[in-house]
Amino acid sequence: MAIVNLGLNIPNRLQTLPPDWPGGFWWHWLIFTVIIIAFVLLLVMGYIYIERRGMGRMQARIGPNRAGPFGLLQPIADAIKILLKEDIIPTKADKIVHWLAPVIAFTPALMIFAVVPFQDGALLADLNIGILYVVAVSSVSTVGIFMAGWGSNNKYSLLGAMRQIAAVVSYEIPVVLAIASVVLIAGSLSLNQIVLAQDIPFILLQPLGFLLFFIAGCAEINRSPFDLMEADSELVAGFHTEYSGMKFAMFYLAEYAEALVISAIITTLFLSGWRGPLLPPWLWFVLKVIAVFFVMVWTRTTLPRVRIDQLMALAWKFLLPLALINLFITGIEILTLPATSPWVMIPVNFAIMAVLILLWSKFFKLGWGRVEV
Amino acid sequence: MKFERYGKGIAKGLTVTIRHLLRHPVTSQYPEQRLNVSRRIRGNELIWDKTRCTGCATCARTCPQGCIEIITSVSTEENKYIVDKFEVDTGYCISCGLCVEACPYEALFMGYAFERAKYRRGELVQTNEMLLASPERQPSGYMHPEIAAQLPKQTLLLEKITEEE
Numbered sequence: 364m365a366i367v368n369l370g371l372n373i374p375n376r377l378q379t380l381p382p383d384w385p386g387g388f389w390w391h392w393l394i395f396t397v398i399i400i401a402f403v404l405l406l407v408m409g410y411i412y413i414e415r416r417g418m419g420r421m422q423a424r425i426g427p428n429r430a431g432p433f434g435l436l437q438p439i440a441d442a443i444k445i446l447l448k449e450d451i452i453p454t455k456a457d458k459i460v461h462w463l464a465p466v467i468a469f470t471p472a473l474m475i476f477a478v479v480p481f482q483d484g485a486l487l488a489d490l491n492i493g494i495l496y497v498v499a500v501s502s503v504s505t506v507g508i509f510m511a512g513w514g515s516n517n518k519y520s521l522l523g524a525m526r527q528i529a530a531v532v533s534y535e536i537p538v539v540l541a542i543a544s545v546v547l548i549a550g551s552l553s554l555n556q557i558v559l560a561q562d563i564p565f566i567l568l569q570p571l572g573f574l575l576f577f578i579a580g581c582a583e584i585n586r587s588p589f590d591l592m593e594a595d596s597e598l599v600a601g602f603h604t605e606y607s608g609m610k611f612a613m614f615y616l617a618e619y620a621e622a623l624v625i626s627a628i629i630t631t632l633f634l635s636g637w638r639g640p641l642l643p644p645w646l647w648f649v650l651k652v653i654a655v656f657f658v659m660v661w662t663r664t665t666l667p668r669v670r671i672d673q674l675m676a677l678a679w680k681f682l683l684p685l686a687l688i689n690l691f692i693t694g695i696e697i698l699t700l701p702a703t704s705p706w707v708m709i710p711v712n713f714a715i716m717a718v719l720i721l722l723w724s725k726f727f728k729l730g731w732g733r734v735e736v
Numbered sequence: 737m738k739f740e741r742y743g744k745g746i747a748k749g750l751t752v753t754i755r756h757l758l759r760h761p762v763t764s765q766y767p768e769q770r771l772n773v774s775r776r777i778r779g780n781e782l783i784w785d786k787t788r789c790t791g792c793a794t795c796a797r798t799c800p801q802g803c804i805e806i807i808t809s810v811s812t813e814e815n816k817y818i819v820d821k822f823e824v825d826t827g828y829c830i831s832c833g834l835c836v837e838a839c840p841y842e843a844l845f846m847g848y849a850f851e852r853a854k855y856r857r858g859e860l861v862q863t864n865e866m867l868l869a870s871p872e873r874q875p876s877g878y879m880h881p882e883i884a885a886q887l888p889k890q891t892l893l894l895e896k897i898t899e900e901e
């Protein structure tokens with residue numbers, strides 16, 4: 364239980380428990396583990412509902428509306444259906460790897476919520492290297508995907524897994540660089556400290572960083588328009604071709620849990636996390652998370668899927684240089700203008716973003732300019 | 737310097753989708769809500785007018801599928817053919833409407849109904865009285881403008897959207 368041993372900072376709320384209670388901070392661990400699991404599972408179901416209904420309305424459809432009022436029970440009906448399905452394991456599959464892969468793909472999504480604050484200090488472990496932990500743990504799910512591709516003993520699964528890994532690994536870099544510029548402003552790696560530093564949401568101070576993080580985050584969790592490895596309207600399934608029943612449900616869950624993770628991280632880093640007037644902090648957090656996910660659904664409905672060369676070119680030729688320049692400019696701003704009012708910096712940063720994007724729209728080319736982007 | 741790839745297209749697309757979100761969806765909840773079909777629909781079945789039919793079997797000859805079978809006998813006192821058996825295998829019917837167009841005495845009509853799925857193949861074969869018009873079996877206006885004039889107008893999804901807006 365590495366998380367627990369690192370969780371040295373017990374939040375104020377739980378210090379009201381008698382210190383001599385049996386178990387000590389194991390209570391803290393237990394309560395927050397339950398909260399996190401319930402939060403992830405509930406919000407994943409909410410996400411599936413929002414995605415299907417929202418996408419339906421954007422395509423002038425209604426979306427699922429039969430199971431329960433307004434189709435609210437549709438995710439539950441789907442879950443029951445999928446759990447009752449036969450669990451098929453290919454004869455020549457690497458059984459242990461095949462069995463472990465969905466677990467390894469899903470757990471990182473749960474583990475990341477250990478450091479995401481739902482309220483001031485209300486988190487499982489207030490690590491002082493919180494965001495580094497997030498970056499490290501979120502990469503682990505890639506291993507699960509590769510295990511799924513390898514363990515299926517199917518060349519198409521393996522190809523899908525390899526393509527996914529190529530995309531995820533290249534999009535990790537702009538993600539980390541965008542995070543670094545936020546960390547520069549906040550001056551801390553702890554997510555709770557980053558939220559406390561956001562008197563003005565960092566989306567205003569870091570518009571370009573937000574854009575880069577959003578694009579790269581969407582690509583890292585393979586959401587449309589970057590979902591060409593498991594394009595559900597074109598391919599069979601990519602890495603989870605050979606999965607069915609409970610294990611497939613696990614991958615499905617992992618997909619949405621990762622979307623939840625990315626929207627929670629965006630909320631914490633750029634939208635001032637749980638902070639907000641009137642409503643209780645945890646409600647602000649949930650509302651912001653859902654709003655971020657809505658934007659993901661919105662872009663998914665709007666944008667067509669990109670090709671693999673466009674995907675890689677976007678990561679290396681567009682996001683990476685812009686993220687580096689953004690980090691550089693942020694560093695200069697912090698060194699030279701530390702005392703400037705943020706209300707001056709906001710228009711400056713927006714102007715920098717506009718200029719950089721306009722410039723890169725001229726620089727960004729595929730195939731030495733022979734291929735139309 | 738021309739700038740055109742800075743994300744203008746993406747922004748345009750995003751506004752289109754958000755406008756669709758606020759618009760009334762075109763989906764109709766089929767078993768509960770029904771749209772009026774085209775007045776000239778070529779439905780799943782044929783309607784036969786026994787009194788007008790002379791048993792000339794033009795329909796049977798023109799049918800590309802050969803799914804109309806007609807057997808007649810001669811009535812000497814009335815001096816005309818009597819149709820003993822008029823059988824249509826609607827399972828083979830491709831709803832082309834050629835029999836309706838070919839009938840010289842306007843004794844055949846396409847059906848207006850479209851929900852004619854059956855559980856058994858045998859039930860698709862319709863004979864004599866089963867082919868007559870009835871309240872459930874209205875003739876459609878195909879090839880018969882005078883019938884079309886009496887049928888309700890087709891509901892278009894386009895109109896459905898604009899009227900709800």
